[in-house]
Amino acid sequence: MTSTAAVRRIVKPVVFLAALGPFGWLVYNAFWGDLGVNPVETITNYTGIWTLRFIVITLAITPVRWLTGFNPLILFRRMTGLFAFFYGTLHFMTYFILDHSLVFAGVWDDVVKRPYITAGFTAFVLMIPLALTSTQGWIRRLGGRKWNLLHRLIYITAIGAVLHYFWKVKLDTTFPVYYGILVGVLFAARVWQRARKASPARVPVRANPGAPGL
Amino acid sequence: MLIKKPVDVRESEVTPQSWYVRRREFLQVAGSTAVAVAAGAAGPLFSGTSTVLAQNPAAQKLENLRKSALSTDEKLNSYRDVTTYNNFYEFGLDKGDPARYAGSLKPRPWSVVVEGQCGKPGNYNIEDIMKWFPLEERIYRMRCVEAWSMVIPWVGFPLADFVKRFEPTSKAKFVKFTTLVDTKQMPGQTEPALPWPYVEGLRMDEAMHPLTIMAVGLYGEVLPNQNGAPIRLVVPWKYGFKGIKSIVRVSFEESQPMNTWQRMRADEYGFYANVNPAVDHPRWSQASERRIGEFFKRRTLPFNGYADQVASLYAGMDLRRYY
Numbered sequence A: 001m002t003s004t005a006a007v008r009r010i011v012k013p014v015v016f017l018a019a020l021g022p023f024g025w026l027v028y029n030a031f032w033g034d035l036g037v038n039p040v041e042t043i044t045n046y047t048g049i050w051t052l053r054f055i056v057i058t059l060a061i062t063p064v065r066w067l068t069g070f071n072p073l074i075l076f077r078r079m080t081g082l083f084a085f086f087y088g089t090l091h092f093m094t095y096f097i098l099d100h101s102l103v104f105a106g107v108w109d110d111v112v113k114r115p116y117i118t119a120g121f122t123a124f125v126l127m128i129p130l131a132l133t134s135t136q137g138w139i140r141r142l143g144g145r146k147w148n149l150l151h152r153l154i155y156i157t158a159i160g161a162v163l164h165y166f167w168k169v170k171l172d173t174t175f176p177v178y179y180g181i182l183v184g185v186l187f188a189a190r191v192w193q194r195a196r197k198a199s200p201a202r203v204p205v206r207a208n209p210g211a212p213g214l
Numbered sequence B: 001m002l003i004k005k006p007v008d009v010r011e012s013e014v015t016p017q018s019w020y021v022r023r024r025e026f027l028q029v030a031g032s033t034a035v036a037v038a039a040g041a042a043g044p045l046f047s048g049t050s051t052v053l054a055q056n057p058a059a060q061k062l063e064n065l066r067k068s069a070l071s072t073d074e075k076l077n078s079y080r081d082v083t084t085y086n087n088f089y090e091f092g093l094d095k096g097d098p099a100r101y102a103g104s105l106k107p108r109p110w111s112v113v114v115e116g117q118c119g120k121p122g123n124y125n126i127e128d129i130m131k132w133f134p135l136e137e138r139i140y141r142m143r144c145v146e147a148w149s150m151v152i153p154w155v156g157f158p159l160a161d162f163v164k165r166f167e168p169t170s171k172a173k174f175v176k177f178t179t180l181v182d183t184k185q186m187p188g189q190t191e192p193a194l195p196w197p198y199v200e201g202l203r204m205d206e207a208m209h210p211l212t213i214m215a216v217g218l219y220g221e222v223l224p225n226q227n228g229a230p231i232r233l234v235v236p237w238k239y240g241f242k243g244i245k246s247i248v249r250v251s252f253e254e255s256q257p258m259n260t261w262q263r264m265r266a267d268e269y270g271f272y273a274n275v276n277p278a279v280d281h282p283r284w285s286q287a288s289e290r291r292i293g294e295f296f297k298r299r300t301l302p303f304n305g306y307a308d309q310v311a312s313l314y315a316g317m318d319l320r321r322y323y
């Protein structure tokens, strides 16, 4: 308990500030530094990759908890998920404002015509209900089971995000493939855990009431 | 927002082109006398006929440049834009890689092999080639297939003049160009990112068009390595990838050469690669572009705004098919 309290009071604010770091870097460089020859591209790519990183971090929390038995990790899952949404929103807004001058018809045109945007847009839109229902109030209102089911949308978001990245690059798919492998491993961990749970010899992990299930 | 505007720095003397630097550069300039002199001098870029002032203090200046009526009077992209944001996969896939790693390229001595269907094949030295023709400044728009663009003051000579010297025969229907292969000089070639060497080609009438040039410099100086030293092709109405860099071989051919990007992905990149807002790349739109230095996109013009001069070359051709 005391360790959980310490995590809440000390580690959480530190992690929160660290997660704001990439945003701080962008703001700093936009005003006092340098975002390179094509700043719009820098902002788009930078916010995009941080969205993906936070999606991966969020997906990693549960398997790492299983692996290490360090349960307070779960206290960070909502935060990292919301940071994924935060960077995703910055990413989408950069594109919406600077590529399409806030004209949604232009965005929609891309969504229907360009597979990489279709994938990215799906990934982003599916994060919206997750962000909205991330509060304790919504968990109570929906009930653990339904909430859980709804929040499985993160899997589609993760797949969409990787496909978006993979289809976007012109030639060098190294990094998209790395992220794809990461997401694949994190999915596999869940399948494996499920199989273990299903076997009768095992004592099930106690569900966390605030953030049940996967 | 997160947006910073480029700061205009105008030189008080006769200044045909406005020269601008980003704020950080401006501050650095203010802080350092040496750099300040260089940047101040950069204002009157082509004042009068001969003095072309420092962009890169170490670079060789090109003197007595002729001006051309084919130049655009649009605002130039900065020297930094032009020389630090490049696609030149021979030095790596990141746009900063060429500026970082092209130091290993040795553009002198250099020779260009001319061969194929012509009367005067041979092996020609770059120093001689540069003396064959008067050098001109050509300020062109450059539209990359990735939907960004720049305005660049090239220095070079018409490809037509170059071609005529070798007396191509009636069988010469195409010109094929080849880039150097040398993993020591071009470390990116140790990776099979593209099938090396890089190859490009033009139809004979495209090669002979007055807009098409061989560039040997930019901003009044010898071409920086990362921009394709010592000699490269510039075809302003086509996507940038047609502008093959660091050329070692020019060949007159009877049949259409297979250019590198077409070989890589024929469904995405063709032989012609004319800038065309009506024909999208399969993965992104070509209807608009981001001019480097601007935040919002602008509309892309057919043939990159050179339609009046070149559209007739393609009369009757289905440009959706021949993209």
Ligand code: HEM
Pocket: A040, A041, A044, A045, A046, A047, A048, A049, A051, A052, A055, A088, A091, A092, A095, A107, A117, A120, A121, A122, A123, A124, A125, A157, A161, A164, A165, A168, A169
């Ligand atoms: C979960 C949602 C998303 C993730 C994780 C994501 C991630 C990424 C990543 C990793 C990149 C490439 C970075 C690089 O190449 O270095 C990227 C590029 C891009 N994304 Fe997203 N993205 C998402 C949603 C969206 C949405 C909704 C849109 C627009 C509707 C969008 C538009 C773009 C564009 C236009 C680029 C290319 C920028 C350029 O070529 O300069 N993305 N994104």
